[in-house]
Each structure stands twice: as C-alpha cells, then as structure tokens.
Amino acid sequence: MELFIDSADPKEIQTAWDWGFIDGVTTNPSLAAKVGRPYRQIVLQIFEIVDGPVSLEVIATEYDQMLEQARALAALHPVVVVKIPCTRDGLKAVKTLKKEGIKTNVTLVFSGGQALAVGKLGSDYVSPFVGRLDDIATHAGDDLVSNIRQTYDRYGFGTKILAASIRDLQHLEKMALIGADVATVPFNVLETITNHPLTDKGLQRFLQDWQAAGLELPIE
Numbered sequence: 001m002e003l004f005i006d007s008a009d010p011k012e013i014q015t016a017w018d019w020g021f022i023d024g025v026t027t028n029p030s031l032a033a034k035v036g037r038p039y040r041q042i043v044l045q046i047f048e049i050v051d052g053p054v055s056l057e058v059i060a061t062e063y064d065q066m067l068e069q070a071r072a073l074a075a076l077h078p079v080v081v082v083k084i085p086c087t088r089d090g091l092k093a094v095k096t097l098k099k100e101g102i103k104t105n106v107t108l109v110f111s112g113g114q115a116l117a118v119g120k121l122g123s124d125y126v127s128p129f130v131g132r133l134d135d136i137a138t139h140a141g142d143d144l145v146s147n148i149r150q151t152y153d154r155y156g157f158g159t160k161i162l163a164a165s166i167r168d169l170q171h172l173e174k175m176a177l178i179g180a181d182v183a184t185v186p187f188n189v190l191e192t193i194t195n196h197p198l199t200d201k202g203l204q205r206f207l208q209d210w211q212a213a214g215l216e217l218p219i220e
C-alpha cells in the first residue's frame with residue numbers, strides 16, 4: 001500500500017518525507033489556501049522535496065478550461081497528477097487527458113457509480129472521500145471503498161483507489177485491510193502512525209534494565 005501526505009505545506013511535507021515511508025503528495029484548493037503563500041511558490045518547493053506523484057487540482061469547472069489548466073499543471077513537472085472533480089465535465093476532461101498521456105486523479109468521489117465511470121475511463125487514480133461520508137453515516141466511507149475494490153477487481157480496472165479524507169488511524173488501518181492501493185493522510189494523522197504509548201513505555205523499561213545490569217554492547 002502506498003501512503004501519500006495530504007498537505008500543501010512544504011514544511012509538513014519535508015518532515016514527513018524524511019521519515020522515509022511516504023510515497024507521494026496530494027493537495028487540494030482548501031489545503032493550498034491554508035498555507036498562506038502563492039501557490040506556484042509552494043508547488044515548486046514541493047517538487048524539490050518529493051520524487052513521487054504530486055496531485056495538483058484544477059479549479060475550473062468547465063471542460064475547456066479544465067483541459068487548459070490540466071495541461072499547464074502537467075507541464076510543470078513529470079511528477080504531476082492532475083486532480084479533476086468528479087463531474088460530467090470533469091470526466092469528459094479525463095477521457096481527453098488520458099489520450100494525451102496526462103496522469104489524472106478524479107476527486108470528490110462519493111458513490112460506486114461515480115467510481116465505476118472513473119474506472120471505465122482509465123483514470124490513474126480515483127479518490128473516494130472516506131471521512132466526509134462517515135460524517136453522514138457510520139461506515140459509509142469504508143463501505144464505499146470496499147465496493148469500489150470489489151468492482152475494480154471484478155472488471156480488472158487498473159485505476160488505483162486512493163482513499164482520501166482520512167481522519168484517524170482507524171480509518172487508515174481499515175483502508176489497508178480493505179485493500180485501497182493508496183491512502184492520503186494529513187500530517188497530524190501520519191504522526192500517530194509511528195507513536196504508541198506502549199512502545200515508549202517498553203523502551204524506557206529496556207533501557208532501565210540494561211543500565212541497572214551495567215551491560216555494554218559487544219562492539220569496539
């Protein structure tokens with residue numbers, strides 16, 4: 001399973017990237033707005049940090065403008081995956097962009113029907129929003145990703161399932177169990193992956209016992 005960081009903040013991205021187990025980045029207009037600096041500046045900085053896929057989202061809502069923006073974003077760097085909203089114009093744009101060899105990630109996916117259309121179009125990624133669905137009904141997010149997994153496997157769609165809107169470690173672990181290809185995770189949740197109070201407690205105990213026995217490592 002691949003893990004992406006869901007952030008547009010170069011500082012967060014750099015920190016997480018240095019941990020070694022992050023494979024890519026997803027941004028969205030809300031995340032970009034939170035950084036408070038010109039988007040171009042942020043994006044160029046991100047390209048210097050990561051060498052995996054970086055999703056950048058179009059902000060146009062009509063086919064022609066979406067294509068223009070998508071082409072310009074894709075031309076910025078080979079790692080760019082263009083994020084396109086799951087609307088009729090968006091899906092039409094995906095079809096054209098695929099013919100041009102531009103990588104796409106269809107975002108704001110909330111139903112199996114939407115995901116089916118995305119798979120048929122051969123988008124590189126589909127982004128179901130797990131947390132936002134769970135806000136409405138318990139397990140709705142898990143159920144959707146599980147349905148998409150089964151459908152894609154049954155028909156052999158190559159589109160990668162990129163679980164988005166991951167709010168906590170339980171969400172992430174569930175996505176791994178279901179078999180999402182990728183999960184994009186905010187920085188505060190990524191931090192919790194490596195932390196466990198019993199790890200800290202256990203380590204403290206090991207070191208205390210070692211010191212109390214006056215041992216030394218068998219190295220020169």
Ligand code: G3P
Nearest residue numbers: 006028131132164165166
């Ligand atoms: O990148 C899209 C998605 O991950 C947003 O998450 O928490 O705003 O629902 P959230």
